[in-house]
Amino acid sequence: MKFDTIDQRARYVRRFMEHVNEYPWHWTPTHVEEYFGDLRSIRHLSHSTLRAHQSALRHFTSYVSNPDYGWDRVCEARFGTHPSQVFYEWNTATHVQEFEGRPAKRPFTRQELQRLFDHADDEVELIEASGKKGWQAAYRDAVMLKVAYSYGLRFNELRHLQTVDFATNPHARRFGKFGVCKIRFGKSRKASPPKPRSVLTVFDWTAGVLEDWLANGRGTLHTPDLFPSERGGLIVESTLLRRLRRYLDELGMPSDGLDLHSLRRSYATHLLEAGWDPRFVQYQMGHEHASTTGIYQFVSDDFRNTTLRASLDRTLGEALDRPTGGER
Template sequence: MSRDVPAPGSAGLHLVADLPLLRPEEQVFTAMLDGWRNQQLARNLAFSTIEGREKAVKAFTRHADAFPWAWSAHMLDEWLADLRALRHLKRSTLRGYAEAVRSLCAYLIDPAYGWAAECHSRFGTHPIQITHEWNTALHLQEAECDPAKRAFTRAELLAFFDHADEQVHQVRGGGRKGWLPAFRDAVLFKTAYAFGLRRNETRMLDVVDFSRNPHAPAFGDFGVCQVRHGKAKKGAPPRRRGVLTVGPRAGVGGMDWIVEVLQQWTEEVRPAFTHADSPAMWPSERGPRIGFTQMNTRFATYRDALGLDGGLDFHSFRRSYVTHLIEDGWDARFVQEQVGHEHASTTALYTCVSSDFRIRTLLKALEQTTRAALGPNQQKRNT
């Protein structure tokens, strides 16, 4: 970067020198947030990340009743303690809020952006870094999800899908409206499980994202699911991957049942939606694409109606996909590629094998050990 060119988000881009401000504190704070946003955009961070950080910073500002040039570490301590003690927020959420404040402070104290000098000239003080190792939570382990979160058992999953199908029949049989959305959501849930998809990956699917697999022509137009909105690394675009439809092997059932489900959906039911001309695989009743609220509400309604515990969420479909493939003997590397994990250790965290599987594995290992031990003696007796 040239020394003569101001950095993206510098104070000079937003405040005109020697111009009196009507509400200096509020206007300077707004200019700071605008500059910070430009800096993060220059780093290619996702819009959702930037917006979430800005909301966190504004919430801290309201709690502290002070602007960044008057913030202190004590104010941050009180805010985070309040969020944990009274609102019972999760550790990962608190760390995200603290990271938002840390990021803004780092931006404001950087000489390249000129905010320290600007604040000192206007308010007689300047921002400081208020987040440190001694007052913020550290990321100490790879997985910090709620311990209650888990995969479906096979019986729970079957009951969930049966209940979803039954709701379609009940609504349609009663002559009531709403069977189309109920049918859509039932297929959506099954698709999330059959391809091991995250919630946003499922929501953002388009009709054209399904295609043929030349090595498995029996699956027709649904041999491959192209995921174009995979979870991105910080500052990177969404990751893409192709997920193969898994067929049965060695007497173990696969996920090929999803082909018939998707065929019925795309050929018979989806065209009945008002927004069927939308490219989205899951059109809404009022818009071109289903929203997260609709997905979450329907899932929670079905889960609670069956009396399943709250540890099951939409992501449990993905956990179940990994778990069931591993239990059925699929290669761990293949499963890792299917779900798009960079590291095998991440896939291992998703694997919640059942006690029956562990017992079968143990008995198989014992049988092999016994056979190996008796093998030489058996050979001697036979000779």
């Protein structure tokens, strides 16, 4: 496992222990129901987040109660009792469908995206004209929002981009050296390294945005990272998310269903609405299965479109053949 994964799961165990105020060898199913009942009703955690908590705790209790490791005998000798498994199917969240996102989450409309990008550009000009510091960070964040949409990227994929991750597409030379974007830190499977993929540039304005950023925004920083932070490291998600939320508030857009991932949702949705082949969009998004891309798909697939078209044509044909006047 990654060290971040280990640390996160250890925090889940500590939080549970602090909440129930009992050591693991005194945990019961009642503690499980009380703790996660509070997380659902008070903190309103999503189904997938609850499942991540419970999965980590289930792994922990399986470990400490497994006789192969001997912790049960140690606890019995020292405390007169031993830990046991208290997380079961009947008191934990189950994973029964592929998509577990909140229903409120949605893509941007084209008009909303245009307003957002224009507002981000105006913010850069406003800060620069005032002579204050921060115009470069605002410019960087504006470009990050545009690039995230241009290639349908997750945030972790976006923050790891480097200047060497772009290449010419021989079949679309109008994009110059930004015809292909190499994603090296794609979403990985369990116990696997990041999954790389290549995403083709599809929007005419993308190359210009990147060229201007490299020439006038990023400058001559001694780092290969495309979007370095002020201290030279990688951008953290909260930094870009705070700016996005502030822009949405200033524009009067409801931010409850919009987030950074909405840019990725928008990319898939807009390509499909524009008539791009669903299989091409699937490859661009890095989805192994078409059903995953279908989560983002707000338009019908070819089969349903063909069926609808045939039905409409048949209905129209019957209407044209129908006799007029008093004839039946």
